[in-house]
Amino acid sequence: MNRKERQEARANRYRELAEKANKQSNEASKLSHSMVEHIPLGQPILVGHHSERAHRSLLDRSWNTLGKSVKLSEKAEYFEQKAAAAENNDAIYLGDDDAVERLEAKLANLEKKQETMKETNKIIRSKKLSEVEKHDKLIELGYSENGVREAFTPNYMGDIGFPSYSITNNGANIRRVKEQLEKAKRMKVAEDKEYKIGNVRIVENYQENRLQLFFPGKPDEDVRTQLKHNGFRWSRFNGCWQSYLKHWQIERAKEIIGG
Known part of the structure; x- marks a missing residue:
């Protein structure tokens, strides 16, 4: 599932x-x-x-x-x-089957938004264009009449256009999504790893971005406490304790099981 x-x-x-x-x-x-x-x-x-x-x-x-x-x-x-x-939870998880496609679509939207914000500021702050020319160029950019009026409405600082922090924040989002996309692509082609420590079966599930621990029975209270403290949760669907697949989680799981 x-x-x-x-x-x-x-x-x-x-x-x-x-x-x-x-x-x-x-x-x-x-x-x-x-x-x-x-x-x-x-x-x-x-x-x-x-x-x-x-x-x-x-x-x-x-x-x-x-x-x-x-x-x-x-x-x-x-x-x-x-x-x-x-x-309504539309968050994109790296383990989703369509994570790559959805991240690519999200990246495209963010990049388009970035270009639109920069071009909008360039148009409305231009000293070479008349008001009519600015209006026409914004319409060509995809703005509606209401959108044009809003673009020329000063913000609480008295400025028009998109503030610099909006462009900076959107740029940071673009970089973050790009990193997620690259990781999702690597995970999509990575093969799952499975091995045992003692009687515990460990699965590095790259397809679902999960580190999964299959105990032969219910772990004792101390082990369960350590698992919970370190971000592992019981999955009744998969019948195992699991967390997101991270390098340090793999090492921590080995310590808990070995201890």
């Missing part, structure tokens, strides 16, 4: 939990109503009457059940939000 499939499975689990909580909330709400539906609307508690104790007890149970319904409704909303977050 690849990351996208796991992402979809996670979203489905959250949806199921949300539906279950919603169902339980509705059942609790109906039960709360049924507890007091035989009591006339506005009927006060008859203090001193033989019915006083039962009346108070029934109202308390109805109120508590209604409170449970509200909490279950909040729980359903929580899982709905978790499901939506899982579905």
Whole structure:
């Protein structure tokens, strides 16, 4: 199961939990109503009457059940939000099957953005062009009429155009994506490595960018603590402890297992 499939499975689990909580909330709400539906609307508690104790007890149970319904409704909303977050997670992971293609598309967009920002500043700050010429050139660059108006709107510093830090930050993003892309390309052709230390099977899974540790059984508490402290998490999908595939993680895993 690849990351996208796991992402979809996670979203489905959250949806199921949300539906279950919603169902339980509705059942609790109906039960709360049924507890007091035989009591006339506005009927006060008859203090001193033989019915006083039962009346108070029934109202308390109805109120508590209604409170449970509200909490279950909040729980359903929580899982709905978790499901939506899982579905809308469009981050690019090096272990994704389409990581190279998506990173290439992201790089192309960033480079186009960089060129557009620089050309925009060049046009609107030119002293040789008239306002009409600047307008026409921005339209040729791909701006809409609203976009042209926004380009000439001063920022909080009173300047027009893109500030230098925007261009600098975008340039840094371009360099970062290029590094990711090169690594993704290397990983795509790299062969997985598998070996054992003692009775623990270690897999350097380059296709998923994971370092995977397969123990023959449940590791003792000290080992689990060390694994968690060093960024390893239990994957029930793969049946192993795993982390991102890094050089220092491989060395740390060997220390934990050897120790």
